[in-house]
Amino acid sequence: MTSTTQAAEASSPPATSLQGKPRPGDRNFAATALGAGIFILVILAAVTAFLLIQGVPGMLADPADAPTTLGQSANFWDYVWPLAFGTIWASILALLFAVPLSIGIALFISHYAHRSLASVLGYIIDLLAAVPSVVYGLWGSTVFAKAVVPIYAWLNANLGWIPLFGGQVSVTGRTILTAAMVLAVMVLPIITAICREVFLQTPKLHEEAALALGATRWEMIRMAVLPFARPGIISGAMLGLGRALGETMAVAMVLSATGVVTIQLLTSTNPSTIPANIALKFGEAGYGLNVNVLIGTGLVLFVVTFGVNALARWIVSRRSEFSGAN
Template sequence: MTRIAPTEPETGEAPAERRAPRGAGPSGSPRQDAAFSGLALGASLLILVVLAGVALFLCLQAWPVVGAPAEEFYGGEGFLSYIWPLVAGTLIAAAIALVIATPVGVGVALYISHYAPRRLAKPVGYVIDLLAAIPSIIFGAWGASVLAPRIVPLYDWLGAYLGFIPIFAGPASATGKTILTASVVLGIMILPIITSMSREIFQQTPVLQQEAALGLGATRWEMVRMTVFPFARAGIISSVMLGLGRALGETMAVTLVLSGGPFNPSLIQSGNQTVASEIALNFPEAYGFRMNELIAAGLVLFLITLVVNMLARFVVSRYKEFSGANS
């Protein structure tokens, strides 16, 4: 992008002697210019303030947790033993959601960008975007009342035949309201994120490269593997990371689907809980120290998602030079 020579210094402080003759002519006065750029800068700084505020107020409200005696915590054994099952549940649910959503999401993106008939590709993309627009509470209600009862036979089967693996230890939950169901719902929710981001990058793959591959006799899959995937690698990774961030912080779907409880290694039994869901379930009735405790849990969640997002950004910037997808 070529830079435009501005009519005054970038800082927005217009020199007084260059004032327009009649103040505000049709082109405006320097003072208005300064005011406008000041406004824009102010709005930007407001974002800085807000984010600092998020961190500050969460820390202030979470502060009483530090150094509080262990008996005061929920469960009575200190903050660490309160938070680790929640963090574990959050990570497990998000990880399973990713395992489900990544292949399907990338597959759908590939379908839209390279496999679907031209006329179909656009409406299909729109339909997948609709999936992203459905509010999480509706996914939660759907998961609890439609998916959970129907998935019970699968859990029974898993418990009966794969029960020797600890994560499928039976007896399976009779309601289906387990962390695995919650993960499936989470997977469905992050699928459109992965799809829409990957699709956009797939579509940017240089056409010449694709045609060259096809011209050399590659099948369509070989073309995709040799030109599209290398080009889009960073984009796929960052879309997956974005999905992960969403899955970690998603609240209502888990709250409604999971009948939570203490940590349970078996995915097909009730139990486990995520940080976000724990907060949503308990915050409305919380007061005093319990509230500080929940805010501290929120701070932990914030830090986890922050790390994930940073990681995504780091990955993207590392691959940036190999792909034009993130410029």
């Protein structure tokens, strides 16, 4: 007993060695991670500060001080409201097209297609995301808009009693509906990619549980895959919505905007969107408070986007105990 204790004392290092030195790798990594986290907050704060400092004077401006922007409006809010409406309206229409299509494509890739076909298809969808938005704008305004004119005429003639399809149909096809469909193509890849990843992560256990109960493939998807993927689908849709809300070039090139508030989809009088309006007006806005008015509209867009994201988070967290995260 005594000898083993002595042996242990002799061989074991002094007690203070339990207090090891801080490892430089750990410390560096912690510092880098902390720095990165703070950096993103600083950027966000800087952008917010810029929008507030530059935008608020524009929001309070007298129309006389900003003639190229506020020229025909009573005040800033009168000016921004049709733009904000157009932004949200076009984005929601785009999501209405893009989300069901994305879910369908993602399900096909994750659960229906043969593995080799699925990887090719996934790659092509990712390529869509790499197409510059100005190219979509060119295509939308020169090719796509012309192609949909007969369809619009038919919708207007046969379903014109629905307010959405009413009014005087556009002969150029450059309407808010066309812009929304171009936006839909643009946001499709991001929503599809996220849905595909989430669908593939459905636990095999739950898929097998459904199949063993005698579910067909579609029933299995409805029972195990879609409920599991619901938060992911919403996140993907919100990322897509974020891109649609902020998209500038494609909308500016496709849409023939007149700055009205209307839900008619097929006419040549369409609401513009905030980003497209900023891009189109910026060149001639170089004096007075015009630039500040445009930055003010940017602040409104910022608030709208923030609100949309908060809403999405709330939807996702509402049934978190049923989420499958446990």
